[in-house]
Amino acid sequence: MRSRINFYIVEYAINSLLRQKYKTVFVALVLTLLIFLLSSIFFITSSIKYELHATVEALPEITVQKIKAGRHDEIDVALMDAILELHGVESAVARVWGYYYFENAGVNFTLMGIDEYEEQYKKSFVDAATKLDFTGTSMLVGEGVKRVMDANYYKEYFNFIKPDGSLKRVDIGGVFKAQTELESNDIILMSKEGVREIFDIKQSKATDIVVRVANFNEVATIASKIKLLYPDTRVITKDDLKISYQNIFDYKSGIFLALFTTALFAFFIIIYDRASGLSSEQKREIGILKAIGWRVDDVLREKFYEGFIVSLFAYLVGISLALAFVYIFHAPLLREIFSGYSQLKTSFALPFVLDVQTLALLFFLTVPLYIAAIIIPSWRSATLEADEVIR
Amino acid sequence: MIRLIDVVKKYEVNQNESVIALDNINLEIKKGEVVVLRGSSGSGKSTILSLVAALSKPTSGEVVVADERISKLPDSFASDFRRNTIGFVFQKYNLIPTLSVEENIILPLVPINLDAKEIKAKLERVLGMFHIAHKAKQLVKNLSGGEQQRVAIARANINNPQIILADEPTANLDSKLSLSFVEIVGELKAEGKTIVIATHDPLFFGLDVVDREIEISQGKIL
Numbered sequence: 001m002r003s004r005i006n007f008y009i010v011e012y013a014i015n016s017l018l019r020q021k022y023k024t025v026f027v028a029l030v031l032t033l034l035i036f037l038l039s040s041i042f043f044i045t046s047s048i049k050y051e052l053h054a055t056v057e058a059l060p061e062i063t064v065q066k067i068k069a070g071r072h073d074e075i076d077v078a079l080m081d082a083i084l085e086l087h088g089v090e091s092a093v094a095r096v097w098g099y100y101y102f103e104n105a106g107v108n109f110t111l112m113g114i115d116e117y118e119e120q121y122k123k124s125f126v127d128a129a130t131k132l133d134f135t136g137t138s139m140l141v142g143e144g145v146k147r148v149m150d151a152n153y154y155k156e157y158f159n160f161i162k163p164d165g166s167l168k169r170v171d172i173g174g175v176f177k178a179q180t181e182l183e184s185n186d187i188i189l190m191s192k193e194g195v196r197e198i199f200d201i202k203q204s205k206a207t208d209i210v211v212r213v214a215n216f217n218e219v220a221t222i223a224s225k226i227k228l229l230y231p232d233t234r235v236i237t238k239d240d241l242k243i244s245y246q247n248i249f250d251y252k253s254g255i256f257l258a259l260f261t262t263a264l265f266a267f268f269i270i271i272y273d274r275a276s277g278l279s280s281e282q283k284r285e286i287g288i289l290k291a292i293g294w295r296v297d298d299v300l301r302e303k304f305y306e307g308f309i310v311s312l313f314a315y316l317v318g319i320s321l322a323l324a325f326v327y328i329f330h331a332p333l334l335r336e337i338f339s340g341y342s343q344l345k346t347s348f349a350l351p352f353v354l355d356v357q358t359l360a361l362l363f364f365l366t367v368p369l370y371i372a373a374i375i376i377p378s379w380r381s382a383t384l385e386a387d388e389v390i391r
Numbered sequence: 392m393i394r395l396i397d398v399v400k401k402y403e404v405n406q407n408e409s410v411i412a413l414d415n416i417n418l419e420i421k422k423g424e425v426v427v428l429r430g431s432s433g434s435g436k437s438t439i440l441s442l443v444a445a446l447s448k449p450t451s452g453e454v455v456v457a458d459e460r461i462s463k464l465p466d467s468f469a470s471d472f473r474r475n476t477i478g479f480v481f482q483k484y485n486l487i488p489t490l491s492v493e494e495n496i497i498l499p500l501v502p503i504n505l506d507a508k509e510i511k512a513k514l515e516r517v518l519g520m521f522h523i524a525h526k527a528k529q530l531v532k533n534l535s536g537g538e539q540q541r542v543a544i545a546r547a548n549i550n551n552p553q554i555i556l557a558d559e560p561t562a563n564l565d566s567k568l569s570l571s572f573v574e575i576v577g578e579l580k581a582e583g584k585t586i587v588i589a590t591h592d593p594l595f596f597g598l599d600v601v602d603r604e605i606e607i608s609q610g611k612i613l
């Protein structure tokens with residue numbers, strides 16, 4: 001009976017949209033833009049969250065730094081022996097690393113030293129250690145570093161300037177890849193010897209010591225034991241780092257939330273505008289349809305299709321544009337808000353994280369709301385006495 | 392066919408003011424009858440038509456049309472009643488100017504989901520009957536007043552209703568077109584339809600085709 005889809009009403013709805021070309025195009029454009037903005041923000045946020053989570057997970061459980069005059073200083077490698085003695089410590093590695101300022105592009109790279117036969121404290125380094133040529137002077141560079149170097153015509157090697165002003169040439173041996181791009185993007189990996197030479201760090205010294213603990217529950221206890229043993233050190237646990245990373249993210253997502261709210265606000269203005277009334281022409285048309293035998297639910301069905309077509313179109317196009325914008329074009333402008341965090345200065349790609357939940361949330365934030373905004377005023381108009389049309 | 396019993400219709404202008412548009416009307420129109428409601432502007436003619444078409448409900452009294460007590464019908468039944476039983480030719484035609492002639496004419500059929508063949512047959516019948524077939528694809532807004540009226544009449548007849556109501560049908564027509572409307576009334580009468588015309592145009596007074604004239608003044612039958 002009347003419950004199956006009536007394509008004449010669908011046709012009428014499409015026709016009705018086409019008859020109001022400019023208005024339809026305008027509303028569809030604004031809706032699309034808003035959905036695009038909303039979904040871009042959602043996509044970036046969930047990608048960064050994912051990236052952040054993975055980065056934090058890859059951090060060492062305990063990091064020990066030497067503090068001198070309130071600043072991070074080189075630490076004695078000898079400290080490792082005492083730390084390894086502590087009950088519950090699985091391993092300890094002296095790290096040799098630092099930031100290298102690349103003048104041509106005005107960015108900092110992170111220079112990391114690894115040893116061929118040492119137990120690697122990061123999973124991503126295990127693979128890198130097999131790729132890196134430890135005999136000569138060679139390095140693996142992250143994607144971001146590679147881009148910057150390519151752009152400055154350092155395609156095969158790079159000359160590092162040592163503290164004494166002399167140059168050290170290092171060949172680019174390949175690209176370093178970690179689980180997340182945030183982690184590997186600005187990294188240069190080379191042998192510890194190479195890093196020691198570039199930063200002038202003696203054999204007896206290291207940048208910091210990272211400690212792996214067998215039982216996760218003992219991290220805090222072991223950290224305080226180390227602190228007792230060496231009062232002139234700073235002992236940082238993964239949890240401390242998690243909190244500071246989280247703080248940065250919260251601050252950034254605050255900005256995003258503001259943008260998000262603005263977009264949502266604009267969306268509601270449209271909704272409000274639509275819900276607050278129909279033009280006299282639209283009212284008259286509803287009156288005519290009722291007067292010639294359309295039921296209220298026929299009118300509402302027609303309006304439903306109108307709203308559904310426009311908002312579904314806007315939803316699909318907006319989402320597709322946002323996907324392309326965030327994951328193909330790496331969200332220019334919007335991403336800048338985030339790219340300042342951690343020491344990261346070079347650009348990075350956002351990992352593709354697309355969950356059905358986000359898509360569903362966006363759908364329910366937009367499509368039904370818009371349809372309701374179309375239907376409610378029509379319903380008000382359609383339930384009035386139809387005899388207006390005879391005047 | 393049509394019966395109004397003690398019908399009163401009041402319009403609330405505001406909280407403490409109301410207009411009595413119809414004041415205790417009793418009226419009976421038989422099947423196949425052609426009736427003219429005559430009276431000056433504001434006398435209540437259009438109000439009677441809107442009650443008969445179930446476009447509005449009486450304040451008190453009863454309206455019975457085709458054995459239906461339409462003054463008691465719920466809204467969705469009133470819609471079905473209008474579509475099936477009534478063909479209304481409105482004073483302002485009430486066409487949708489940005490739709491074509493044929494789209495306007497089949498508008499009453501849109502909600503009932505007939506198959507395309509049936510719609511086409513119904514459309515062709517009225518296009519031929521009211522001589523508008525040659526304009527079928529044109530937009531209504533590009534038609535002359537007389538042509539628009541023929542579209543309105545065709546739409547009113549698309550479902551072959553038993554009752555045709557026409558409100559001031561000659562108000563916007565010259566005398567030649569007015570006469571051709573009278574001709575159409577004759578054709579519809581020949582099909583056995585019950586026809587009620589609300590008008591103050593003297594053209595309709597004393598016509599052969601008209602069976603009865605009812606004079607309305609200030610909401611009362613004289």
Ligand SMILES: Nc1ncnc2c1ncn2[C@@H]1O[C@H](COP(=O)(O)OP(=O)(O)O)[C@@H](O)[C@H]1O
Nearest residue numbers: 402404410412431432433434435436437438439
């Ligand atoms: N919606 C309305 N609100 C208030 N008064 C109305 C309304 N509709 C009609 N009237 C009044 O009812 C009376 C009858 O109107 P109507 O039936 O249109 O007369 P006619 O068609 O004979 O010119 C008039 O006085 C008119 O002003």
Ligand SMILES: [Mg+2]
Nearest residue numbers: 436437558559
């Ligand atoms: Mg009138």
